Amino acid sequence: MSDPAAIIAARLAELWRTSRPSILERIAALHAAHDALVRDPADTEARSKGREAAHKLSGVLGVFGMPQGSELSFNMESLLMNGNPLSFEDVIWLGEQIEALDAVIAAKG
Amino acid sequence: MPRRILIIDDEDDIREVAALSLETVAGWDVTMAGSGAAGIVKALEQQPDAILLDVMMPVMDGPTTFRELHALPETTNIPVILLTAKVQAADQKRFSDLGVAAVMFKPFDPLTLAGEIAHALGWTDD
Numbered sequence: 647m648s649d650p651a652a653i654i655a656a657r658l659a660e661l662w663r664t665s666r667p668s669i670l671e672r673i674a675a676l677h678a679a680h681d682a683l684v685r686d687p688a689d690t691e692a693r694s695k696g697r698e699a700a701h702k703l704s705g706v707l708g709v710f711g712m713p714q715g716s717e718l719s720f721n722m723e724s725l726l727m728n729g730n731p732l733s734f735e736d737v738i739w740l741g742e743q744i745e746a747l748d749a750v751i752a753a754k755g
Numbered sequence: 756m757p758r759r760i761l762i763i764d765d766e767d768d769i770r771e772v773a774a775l776s777l778e779t780v781a782g783w784d785v786t787m788a789g790s791g792a793a794g795i796v797k798a799l800e801q802q803p804d805a806i807l808l809d810v811m812m813p814v815m816d817g818p819t820t821f822r823e824l825h826a827l828p829e830t831t832n833i834p835v836i837l838l839t840a841k842v843q844a845a846d847q848k849r850f851s852d853l854g855v856a857a858v859m860f861k862p863f864d865p866l867t868l869a870g871e872i873a874h875a876l877g878w879t880d881d
Contacts, residue, residue: 653779654776654866658865702840704862706862707862709861710768710772716841
Protein backbone atom coordinates (compact mmCIF):
# COMPACT_ATOMS: atom_id res chain seq x y z
CA MET A 647 0.00 0.00 0.00
CA SER A 648 1.85 3.11 -1.23
CA ASP A 649 -1.06 5.46 -1.89
CA PRO A 650 -0.79 8.18 0.81
CA ALA A 651 -4.57 8.52 1.01
CA ALA A 652 -4.97 4.79 1.64
CA ILE A 653 -2.18 4.76 4.22
CA ILE A 654 -3.69 7.72 6.05
CA ALA A 655 -7.20 6.25 5.95
CA ALA A 656 -5.97 2.98 7.44
CA ARG A 657 -3.97 4.69 10.19
CA LEU A 658 -6.83 7.09 10.97
CA ALA A 659 -9.11 4.11 11.51
CA GLU A 660 -6.56 2.69 14.00
CA LEU A 661 -6.11 6.06 15.70
CA TRP A 662 -9.88 6.50 16.01
CA ARG A 663 -10.08 3.29 18.02
CA THR A 664 -7.48 4.57 20.49
CA SER A 665 -8.79 8.16 20.57
CA ARG A 666 -12.47 7.30 20.95
CA PRO A 667 -12.37 6.90 24.77
CA SER A 668 -10.85 10.35 25.32
CA ILE A 669 -13.36 11.90 22.93
CA LEU A 670 -16.20 10.21 24.81
CA GLU A 671 -14.76 11.68 28.03
CA ARG A 672 -14.99 15.16 26.52
CA ILE A 673 -18.58 14.56 25.47
CA ALA A 674 -19.31 13.37 29.01
CA ALA A 675 -17.80 16.65 30.24
CA LEU A 676 -20.21 18.52 27.95
CA HIS A 677 -23.14 16.55 29.36
CA ALA A 678 -21.98 17.32 32.91
CA ALA A 679 -21.64 21.01 32.09
CA HIS A 680 -25.11 21.03 30.56
CA ASP A 681 -26.60 19.28 33.60
CA ALA A 682 -25.03 21.90 35.85
CA LEU A 683 -26.26 24.74 33.65
CA VAL A 684 -29.81 23.35 33.74
CA ARG A 685 -29.65 23.69 37.51
CA ASP A 686 -27.93 27.09 37.41
CA PRO A 687 -27.43 28.89 34.07
CA ALA A 688 -25.03 31.29 35.85
CA ASP A 689 -22.62 28.50 36.89
CA THR A 690 -19.36 29.95 35.52
CA GLU A 691 -17.27 26.86 36.27
CA ALA A 692 -19.64 24.60 34.34
CA ARG A 693 -19.67 27.07 31.49
CA SER A 694 -15.87 27.18 31.41
CA LYS A 695 -15.53 23.39 31.47
CA GLY A 696 -18.15 23.02 28.76
CA ARG A 697 -16.40 25.60 26.62
CA GLU A 698 -13.05 23.84 26.97
CA ALA A 699 -14.54 20.46 26.05
CA ALA A 700 -16.35 21.98 23.06
CA HIS A 701 -13.17 23.68 21.87
CA LYS A 702 -11.18 20.44 21.95
CA LEU A 703 -13.95 18.52 20.19
CA SER A 704 -14.23 21.22 17.56
CA GLY A 705 -10.58 20.69 16.70
CA VAL A 706 -10.44 16.94 16.63
CA LEU A 707 -13.71 15.52 15.28
CA GLY A 708 -13.27 16.82 11.75
CA VAL A 709 -9.79 15.31 11.61
CA PHE A 710 -11.46 11.94 12.08
CA GLY A 711 -13.96 12.60 9.30
CA MET A 712 -16.78 14.14 11.35
CA PRO A 713 -17.01 17.77 10.15
CA GLN A 714 -20.58 18.00 11.45
CA GLY A 715 -19.26 17.13 14.92
CA SER A 716 -16.69 19.90 14.69
CA GLU A 717 -19.34 22.37 13.57
CA LEU A 718 -21.72 21.44 16.39
CA SER A 719 -18.86 21.79 18.88
CA PHE A 720 -17.81 25.15 17.47
CA ASN A 721 -21.37 26.44 17.77
CA MET A 722 -21.52 25.32 21.40
CA GLU A 723 -18.15 26.89 22.14
CA SER A 724 -19.35 30.14 20.59
CA LEU A 725 -22.38 30.21 22.86
CA LEU A 726 -20.39 29.38 25.98
CA MET A 727 -17.60 31.85 25.31
CA ASN A 728 -19.70 34.95 24.76
CA GLY A 729 -20.16 37.07 27.85
CA ASN A 730 -23.95 37.10 27.78
CA PRO A 731 -25.94 35.36 30.54
CA LEU A 732 -27.38 32.05 29.37
CA SER A 733 -31.13 32.03 28.92
CA PHE A 734 -33.39 29.04 29.48
CA GLU A 735 -33.65 28.73 25.70
CA ASP A 736 -29.85 28.73 25.40
CA VAL A 737 -29.59 25.83 27.82
CA ILE A 738 -32.27 23.91 25.95
CA TRP A 739 -30.44 24.57 22.68
CA LEU A 740 -27.17 23.39 24.23
CA GLY A 741 -28.80 20.12 25.21
CA GLU A 742 -30.06 19.63 21.67
CA GLN A 743 -26.58 20.22 20.23
CA ILE A 744 -25.09 17.67 22.61
CA GLU A 745 -27.73 15.12 21.58
CA ALA A 746 -26.87 15.78 17.94
CA LEU A 747 -23.19 15.29 18.78
CA ASP A 748 -24.00 11.99 20.47
CA ALA A 749 -25.69 10.90 17.24
CA VAL A 750 -22.64 11.87 15.16
CA ILE A 751 -20.35 9.79 17.37
CA ALA A 752 -22.77 6.86 17.41
CA ALA A 753 -22.92 6.88 13.61
CA LYS A 754 -19.12 6.81 13.43
CA GLY A 755 -19.09 3.75 15.67
CA MET B 756 17.24 16.26 2.89
CA PRO B 757 13.69 16.15 4.27
CA ARG B 758 12.27 19.07 6.19
CA ARG B 759 12.24 18.69 9.95
CA ILE B 760 9.04 19.72 11.72
CA LEU B 761 8.34 19.93 15.44
CA ILE B 762 4.71 19.50 16.50
CA ILE B 763 3.82 20.89 19.93
CA ASP B 764 0.33 19.91 21.06
CA ASP B 765 -1.00 18.50 24.32
CA GLU B 766 -3.52 16.30 22.52
CA ASP B 767 -2.14 12.89 21.59
CA ASP B 768 -4.59 12.29 18.78
CA ILE B 769 -3.91 15.60 17.06
CA ARG B 770 -0.13 15.09 17.32
CA GLU B 771 -0.40 11.59 15.89
CA VAL B 772 -2.63 12.55 12.98
CA ALA B 773 -0.54 15.61 12.10
CA ALA B 774 2.66 13.56 12.22
CA LEU B 775 1.08 10.82 10.11
CA SER B 776 0.04 13.43 7.59
CA LEU B 777 3.38 15.22 7.30
CA GLU B 778 5.43 12.03 7.17
CA THR B 779 3.19 10.18 4.75
CA VAL B 780 2.24 12.95 2.35
CA ALA B 781 5.39 15.11 2.37
CA GLY B 782 8.06 12.74 3.67
CA TRP B 783 9.12 15.21 6.34
CA ASP B 784 10.85 14.20 9.57
CA VAL B 785 8.53 14.89 12.47
CA THR B 786 9.24 15.12 16.16
CA MET B 787 6.62 15.83 18.79
CA ALA B 788 6.25 17.41 22.20
CA GLY B 789 3.22 17.35 24.48
CA SER B 790 3.74 20.69 26.21
CA GLY B 791 5.15 24.14 25.57
CA ALA B 792 8.08 23.57 27.92
CA ALA B 793 9.00 20.23 26.33
CA GLY B 794 8.63 21.82 22.92
CA ILE B 795 11.10 24.58 23.72
CA VAL B 796 13.66 21.99 24.85
CA LYS B 797 13.22 20.02 21.62
CA ALA B 798 13.41 23.16 19.51
CA LEU B 799 16.70 24.11 21.14
CA GLU B 800 18.11 20.60 20.68
CA GLN B 801 16.90 19.87 17.19
CA GLN B 802 16.63 23.22 15.44
CA PRO B 803 13.67 22.18 13.27
CA ASP B 804 12.85 23.93 10.01
CA ALA B 805 9.41 24.88 11.37
CA ILE B 806 7.22 24.43 14.41
CA LEU B 807 3.52 23.62 14.43
CA LEU B 808 2.24 24.96 17.75
CA ASP B 809 -1.15 24.38 19.40
CA VAL B 810 -2.78 27.44 20.98
CA MET B 811 -4.75 26.01 23.88
CA MET B 812 -2.48 24.00 26.16
CA PRO B 813 -2.36 23.79 29.95
CA VAL B 814 0.40 25.55 31.95
CA MET B 815 2.14 27.18 28.98
CA ASP B 816 -0.20 27.99 26.13
CA GLY B 817 0.79 28.45 22.49
CA PRO B 818 1.19 32.25 22.50
CA THR B 819 3.36 32.07 25.65
CA THR B 820 5.46 29.29 24.13
CA PHE B 821 5.88 31.33 20.96
CA ARG B 822 7.06 34.36 22.92
CA GLU B 823 9.64 32.20 24.73
CA LEU B 824 10.86 30.72 21.45
CA HIS B 825 11.03 34.16 19.89
CA ALA B 826 13.04 35.51 22.84
CA LEU B 827 15.73 32.83 22.58
CA PRO B 828 18.47 33.57 20.05
CA GLU B 829 18.76 29.87 19.15
CA THR B 830 15.09 29.62 18.13
CA THR B 831 14.06 33.14 17.24
CA ASN B 832 14.33 32.52 13.49
CA ILE B 833 12.45 29.23 13.38
CA PRO B 834 9.07 29.87 11.71
CA VAL B 835 6.13 29.03 13.93
CA ILE B 836 2.65 28.16 12.70
CA LEU B 837 -0.11 28.37 15.28
CA LEU B 838 -2.63 25.57 15.06
CA THR B 839 -5.96 26.16 16.72
CA ALA B 840 -9.53 25.00 16.64
CA LYS B 841 -11.71 27.40 14.67
CA VAL B 842 -11.84 30.70 16.53
CA GLN B 843 -13.72 33.96 16.46
CA ALA B 844 -12.40 36.75 14.23
CA ALA B 845 -11.06 38.74 17.20
CA ASP B 846 -8.95 35.79 18.34
CA GLN B 847 -7.67 35.23 14.82
CA LYS B 848 -6.41 38.81 14.66
CA ARG B 849 -4.84 38.51 18.13
CA PHE B 850 -2.95 35.40 17.03
CA SER B 851 -1.83 36.95 13.74
CA ASP B 852 -0.57 40.01 15.60
CA LEU B 853 1.81 37.86 17.65
CA GLY B 854 4.19 37.69 14.70
CA VAL B 855 3.83 34.01 13.87
CA ALA B 856 4.43 32.80 10.32
CA ALA B 857 0.82 31.67 9.91
CA VAL B 858 -2.31 30.61 11.76
CA MET B 859 -3.97 27.36 10.71
CA PHE B 860 -7.16 25.80 11.90
CA LYS B 861 -8.24 22.45 13.26
CA PRO B 862 -9.81 20.32 12.05
CA PHE B 863 -7.29 20.01 9.24
CA ASP B 864 -7.40 17.64 6.31
CA PRO B 865 -4.56 15.12 6.76
CA LEU B 866 -4.12 14.94 2.99
CA THR B 867 -3.59 18.68 2.52
CA LEU B 868 -1.93 19.80 5.76
CA ALA B 869 1.63 19.46 4.44
CA GLY B 870 0.81 21.45 1.31
CA GLU B 871 -0.79 24.20 3.36
CA ILE B 872 2.26 24.44 5.61
CA ALA B 873 4.62 24.49 2.63
CA HIS B 874 2.53 27.21 0.99
CA ALA B 875 2.41 29.30 4.17
CA LEU B 876 6.19 29.09 4.59
CA GLY B 877 7.02 29.61 0.92
CA TRP B 878 8.58 26.18 0.57
CA THR B 879 8.00 26.04 -3.15
CA ASP B 880 10.13 22.94 -3.71
CA ASP B 881 7.98 20.79 -1.36
